[in-house]
Amino acid sequence: MPGTPTGKNIEKGTKSSTATPTAPRRRQARGERRISQLLAAAAGVFCRTGYAAASTNAIAREAGVSPGTLYQYFPNKEAIAIELGGQLLQRAHEAHGQAFRPENLRRPLPELLDAVLDPVIAFNCENPAFWALMHGTGVPGIAQEHEELHEGLLTRIDAVLRDFCPGATAHERTHTSNMILGIFKSSLDLILAHEGDERAAYTAELKTVLLRYLEPMITTTPPH
Numbered sequence: 001m002p003g004t005p006t007g008k009n010i011e012k013g014t015k016s017s018t019a020t021p022t023a024p025r026r027r028q029a030r031g032e033r034r035i036s037q038l039l040a041a042a043a044g045v046f047c048r049t050g051y052a053a054a055s056t057n058a059i060a061r062e063a064g065v066s067p068g069t070l071y072q073y074f075p076n077k078e079a080i081a082i083e084l085g086g087q088l089l090q091r092a093h094e095a096h097g098q099a100f101r102p103e104n105l106r107r108p109l110p111e112l113l114d115a116v117l118d119p120v121i122a123f124n125c126e127n128p129a130f131w132a133l134m135h136g137t138g139v140p141g142i143a144q145e146h147e148e149l150h151e152g153l154l155t156r157i158d159a160v161l162r163d164f165c166p167g168a169t170a171h172e173r174t175h176t177s178n179m180i181l182g183i184f185k186s187s188l189d190l191i192l193a194h195e196g197d198e199r200a201a202y203t204a205e206l207k208t209v210l211l212r213y214l215e216p217m218i219t220t221t222p223p224h
Helices: 008-017 021-048 056-063 067-073 077-099 109-126 126-134 145-162 170-191 194-216
Strands: none
Touching: 008 056, 008 109, 008 170, 021 056, 021 067, 021 109, 056 067, 056 077, 109 126, 109 145, 109 170, 109 194, 126 170, 145 170, 145 194, 170 194
């Protein structure tokens, strides 16, 4: 009958209907790969030049794409920094969670320092753009999240001190927590500036400094 689809037409229609949804998925996957490529390029540029001196042209060049391609995904440098900073902050939270696992906090102080410091240092060494963004000037949109990360670290350190130094007052623990984090951040500058044996040596020195600073304060064994 006129207008009645043939078996061949029905078969074609079936193939077309099943194939159509794959195209948006492929486009989405290509888009995600391109975004990852641009963010990786931005991380390299931010590390070398700092955020303020970086440009979208430099990021596009680093990624091996045209500026026009970059602008299809990000309207400006600020948007790139916000996306990259958000992803790095999430990874930083995960690294801190791994460092301050309950089983780590039951270890003697030297082992505790290894268990807490190693994953946090490893994260910063593997993601140098995190340090460049979190401590750079003029970086938009992530200051509050960075402050929350900082406060979260202080809270975790304070909780450890409560167990190891039960006689310390809240005021004393606050001072000690700030000193620990300050020592760590200052040392991290040296650690990130070196590689190989020199990096390992500075990491060992950081642990020695913190061990000697904290040992006189310890008045109890780790809780079980």
